Amino acid sequence: MLKKSPEKGIISFVTDTIRWNLSGGIGYQIYLCCLAAMVMLGVYAYVVQTHLGLSATNMSDIVSWGFYIGNFTFLVGVAAAAVMLILPAYMFRDKDLHKVVIIGEGVACGALVMCLLFITADMGGPLKLWHLIPGIGIFNWPSSLLTWDIIVLNGYLALNLLVPVYILYCQYNNREPDEKKYRPFVFLSIFWAFSIHLVTAFLYQGLPARPFWNNPLMGPRFLASAFAAGPALITVVLVIVHTATTFKIEKETFNKLRLIIVVSAIINLIMLFSEIFKEFYLPTHHSLPAIYLYFGLKGHFALVPWIWTAISLNFLGTLTLIWNPGRNNPKVLLPACVLLFIGIWIEKGMGLIVPGLVPSPLGEVVDYAPSWVEVCVAIGILAVGMLVVTLLIKPALIIEQRFKAQ
Amino acid sequence: MIFHKKTPVFKTCFWGTLAVLLVIFAGWTAYSDDGGVVQIYKKATVPFDDEKKVDPVLSLPGKTILVQTPYQGGLFWTETRKDKMERYRCNDCHNNTYVAVSQAAEITHGDIVLDHGGQEKPLSCFTCHKEDERDFLTTEKGVQIDMDHSYQMCGQCHFRQKKDWVGGAHGKRISYWAGKRVVKNCVSCHDPHSPLFKKRWPKIYSTPFIN
């Protein structure tokens, strides 16, 4: 009979987690230092932005949302995509995906932290965020969609943090987590995942002032591209985990992820075709943003090479994943997923925000490219995201491995 | 048949009805049709006593004269003209005595360019000024019009603009939106002898996108 070891407390859980996070081989330490350096760069650029105001970016009264909000929009999708692992793992009790679901949740947490940081970096008065707290400030719910977004993003972060932490804590103490306790929250997080991305889509969809955004397909298209890009990122993370650590992942898991990505990517392409048809069959003044995006307008062509690159990468990635030449060989899946991820990042980040705002409501066209401040702050936030993902996944995998070994 | 609370049919009906009611309520609250601002102002028929309701609205200095045509809100005033004319009291010169002056060419209205009416119906001096009564304007029908009320002269041909001017759609208000209504005279803006505006440069450069 195994003698039960006494319950290790929360403090021990936290200190052990920190210890595992800081320990590792030389490669890992260098990786952490690089991330820290990127964070420092981001902080410096943000200090410049605080000093000069948002004029340090290249945003203007016409392109009032740019690189930051583009990245935020894309990353909400990536965060929502964790549901594509949670749904089969917890609902359909798929064993393969159950093994890696914790990685999906970690990626979702990292993406959500990045989203919140991007919003804060984009704001003109971040010190006044307390104006949003109901009671001491004013929270314009349900009228303003930004308030809905705040609720759903923070709620999803809480769900994706607390449920895995509970499971890991139980496993850390060598006992099975109680399904009855966390299952309702998992249910909730499945519906919540759809809602975070729909709400973010509605932010844009609900503005009749911007005809490029004001179409009913924004929400579903966001979901489709999210469920293609998110699992693609998760596949990349899994490949890294598979090659860099002792946590091994079966090819069957990669195959399942690949199928999810393929179906979502195909739906995304069908929706893209639907949008293109609507814009270009009988173009009106409302199609001018799409014309600016795909072909350029009044001498401004900045976004044209980007969008065509994005669409090509999208197609290339999708076709490679459909054809599957390596028979789920991670070495083939990795570049295909990376290409697909980058394509969707371009298309849903800058390729969605900037055309929505250009031409202006009065018909004026300007070009926009992020300034060095925006790029550096984005690099810093990316590093924070990667740190969060690493610092969540590393101890999680260690705990899981130990628990399985029991 | 008693609906036990746990049956699936009951549950579906309950939640389904609740969802439908919620959607209807949301739609009802979101869409409220009070006709918009057009209905709001059309229903507002009670005159607004701006003298009483707006804190002391200062009256403008400067000479004004009561316009002989009231507008929809009652009486209104316009700028005087006689005090702005250089050589008013035309009869000071135009009488039976000889006047010896230097710069005679200028003083004999040589500086006036008459370009009113274009090619089709060009006006002459005598269309508005009669030789025997130079202190007043005279209409086609022989009615004398005081120089301060020259709008009545313009209104003969430009009756549409005059109607708009009386109402407020033409011309410029120089008092406040509340209180005594004072507007510019026709001749305050339009030179009666050559009324066409000259071209000019804008006051400021429109620079919306410099960051």
Place this chain on the structure above:
Amino acid sequence: MPPRNNKDRRRQRENSRLQVKSNGRREFLKGAAKTAAMGSAALLSGCGTGMFGSKEELSLRWQEYFKKNYRLMTQEEKEETIQRLERLAKMKQGVDIQMSSKAPIDGVLFGYAFSLTRCEGYLECVAACVKENNLDRKSNTQYIRIFEMEHGQMSPEVGDGKYFHEVPVEDHFYMGVQCFHCERAPCVKACPTKATWKEPDGIVVVDYDWCIGCRYCMAACPYYGRRFNWNEPYVPAAEMTKKQHYLGNRMRAKGQMEKCTFCVQRSREGRLPACVEACPTGARVFGNLLDPKSEIRFVLKHKKVFRFKEDLGTDPKYWYFID
């Protein structure tokens, strides 16, 4: 018992590894603490209290930071914040300003009409607005845009908003655009903190200090009516308009939204907005929509009027008419 021995052995190994690691960790933490202490000392010494302002200024700004949304303030609180703002303006820029918190007048709903026949593109309104509303001279913010349009088209989108030549040009007309103060303003609906709202007299205003700078209202406005302070605005003290209103032309800070307010500092005292007063041709008509004898009501009754982008259902209170 074998498992326990293994566990013990593993624990022993871990402990020894821990010791080595903990030494390294301890060194790291020591070094980090030292750097942090040095860094903060440098920051403080380099700045001194002078950098952030005098004690009085700091105390005023501290109080200003915690104030409520203007709509929720009592009359006393409004007066307090106005006193603080007047004092701060005196300290920072050396100007004596008179700020007002005048409430909307009962029975007034402001309306505006623009005559497309009369506007000759002089841009006098733009210059007057810049001066009256203390708009930032560094970024050349302008609330009003005038478009030079060719005959045959009616949408500013196909006009030229950046002309600078002798006006008026043959076969062209001029159309002015600014915030239209919609009755169903999309910006009011979009604001997450209710920093912008429609006052009872119809003017859509912004409580600048309450605005968090998210710029959602700017995305929601279909008329390019709103402006954002991307940098700290600057107005030379000599050119500043001293009579200000809390919701109107007081000096804004960077990161805040601003917009045309129908010159709330003027219109609530019965005066015409600066653009209406400045227009030499009288192309702009302003008045009380609820007063059946006002000029604006005459225009709406007797002229064929239209509003910009009426199909969006925003119900603006700014009409265009043609003689």
